[in-house]
Amino acid sequence: MKVAPKVTPQVLKGMRDLLPPRMILRDFVISTLVEVFQLYGFEPLETPAIEYAETLEGKFGEEADKLLYMFEDRGGRRVGLRYDLTVPLARVAAMYPELVKPFKRYQISPVWRAEKPQRGRYREFTQCDVDTIGTANMMADAEVITVAYTALRRLGFSRFCLEINNRKALSALASVSGVPDELVGSIYRSIDKLEKIGVDAVRAELWRAGVPAEAVDRLLALVQTPLDRADGLDELRERLATSPSGQEGVDELKQLAGYLDESGVPTENWRIVLSMVRGLEYYTGPIFEGVVDEPRIGSICGGGRYDGLIGMFGSKPIPAVGISVGLERIIDVLEELQLAPPTLRLTVTEALVTVFGPETRGESLRLGQELRAAGIRTEVFLDGERLPNQLRYANRKGIPFVLLLGSDEIARGIVTLRDMATGEQVVCPRDAVASALQARLGGGTG
């Protein structure tokens, strides 16, 4: 072969290799999410990583250049890597009107962001989204929240809360507080920072934005009032009497609350939080955010209703609602809280069959195939015949069991089974090895 010039092996800043131990944890999270998504009838969808620039830019306007990986392809077309999975879904919804509605889909795919990488934030990361397209019914909103609740429970989380708010109610709260109409949009960004920078800093920010001081005080008091669930929404509705859209928002919250109760989502796992905003501008109704209460580690999923987005593709507006689970956050938190199942190991391999020489290798290969046929993830040692090397390999990789098969064992029809954690060795009849291993492996690793 041609010898290429030497190249420094490196990954780009903000991007990562996921080596096997991390991947094993990640695959556990993804398979749990997929199982839950499918239990609710969400269908798999995949879209290309590369989209036309105008598809990606629509959502961002002038900021697009800062946020997106954009380039020209060989045909001179302006293209870019997708920033999220919502815009490609909106494109799909507009492009295939024949899709049966409501169209419920999940997508688990990488997205790319050209922003400066920060701790825990990457330029390439995986989003896990469920969305329902084509119905404005609040049952769809309640369903995606229920899906998030079910997924978080199955992943091992218990002390978490799905915070719920409504953009229509929030805008109306701003209006009735005396925030001038043209500033209603801009209050979102400030309110969103309440927990992070505190009420005084938010107040100052709203003043600077030109919101009258009295309006600021009223608004901050309103959004911070804890909301008693049943009566609280009725009171809120009265307070927004002058805003039909605000009342609509409260009615949506009431319906949502009812459907969550009927779906069995426990009241301790969701609450209405009028100060919760969500960053993205395209939300039009209910918005949601999942937070872990203990320890306080912030948002692990979020979403909302975006009835206007699909209309950007010239088709008629199609209502839509969805929720996105942050895979990297979930994995970080699972690790921090040690919630990952103890059966997950650092390697997928459950057993290593030794090879001692040419005369026993055939038998080792056959034993490997028998164990695989029994569903046991098995390696036959590939690289030499010295026992210490083979034990060291199993040890360094974290393989739990080693099967020793020398000519003596073969002659006697037995296998020596070594538990690598304890060093204990037992002798098994050859035809009982698979069941002995299965018993020791318990629930399997993944």
Added chain:
Amino acid sequence: MKVAPKVTPQVLKGMRDLLPPRMILRDFVISTLVEVFQLYGFEPLETPAIEYAETLEGKFGEEADKLLYMFEDRGGRRVGLRYDLTVPLARVAAMYPELVKPFKRYQISPVWRAEKPQRGRYREFTQCDVDTIGTANMMADAEVITVAYTALRRLGFSRFCLEINNRKALSALASVSGVPDELVGSIYRSIDKLEKIGVDAVRAELWRAGVPAEAVDRLLALVQTPLDRADGLDELRERLATSPSGQEGVDELKQLAGYLDESGVPTENWRIVLSMVRGLEYYTGPIFEGVVDEPRIGSICGGGRYDGLIGMFGSKPIPAVGISVGLERIIDVLEELQLAPPTLRLTVTEALVTVFGPETRGESLRLGQELRAAGIRTEVFLDGERLPNQLRYANRKGIPFVLLLGSDEIARGIVTLRDMATGEQVVCPRDAVASALQARLGGGTG
């Protein structure tokens, strides 16, 4: 929200949306492959889609610009989208010397090629690779072939063959035939076309390349001689007596053949084919290609040993061998041969629970949750209360069962179960619905 200008919804040429029915088939193939890969102890790995340009270019030299999606990122770095999964693996092997060797990994990820798209060939497609890094032992080569055999069998293929050759033997055959040394590399491309363009066209091509006519005849005779397995290799070895490296290649083939037998790969599913070449220049020893014999649809997987590639990263050379399964080809062929399991449906949803009105909706939501708890993939209708719409939805999506739950059913503690294929309706006690559905669904859909 801001109204963006209207955008035409479209995908780029050579790229595709994978809608749910195709994704369901695709996920079946991927989960089968992953199960087999893990049974042999291959570990999951993921690498970023974007790599430094110099990492990607090394393999291609001047052709890189034609084949790769390359661009400058916001920091002015020359970067590109990965072309395959082998080069990123080589980078990983060079970057993390601490990885325990042999390092066995699989990766199932999209790759991008800027070439002109053709029928069945896309600019973005998914590769499924298994590779073993860090051993030159032929057991590793035999293992990846065995993995491919096992995967193809589990996917439902039976009449297929894994063709095996060896680059060292092939080069030596060229030498002993009288092909000048400097032309040995270039004969690969011509020989590779034997099946496609026929022996006469290949002969003409070799003449044009400057290979003496006698050498061409000898070479074509040799590579086309069917090889009787045991004796054939011995004869071949004698014929290559003047080439130590050719003899090494034959010895590798003999070892490989022995390990395949010992691993229980049936002799009808593999053969040595001296005219099989594989395109990529970086192979250094055994090469493999899986072909479906009936119908003749060409290659569905391929690979080989590439002991020189990892050395391009300045580290010491690390031997490596791997095989890549073409996901799109496999899916096309599964569809063509109708090998997909009949339990795979067009939708993941197994049952739809109707909603007839506000007074029954709570009960419908509760029934949905009960069925999901029993593992049945269930939708509760999200968009209205008219029965014909709900049946039409189930019908258009291909949902096999609908559960009718009106106030009458609720009062009597029953559910009406409708089989959408036959139109047949049966009445079930409420607490027996899940088991009645499970019995009718049989093995499940996924």
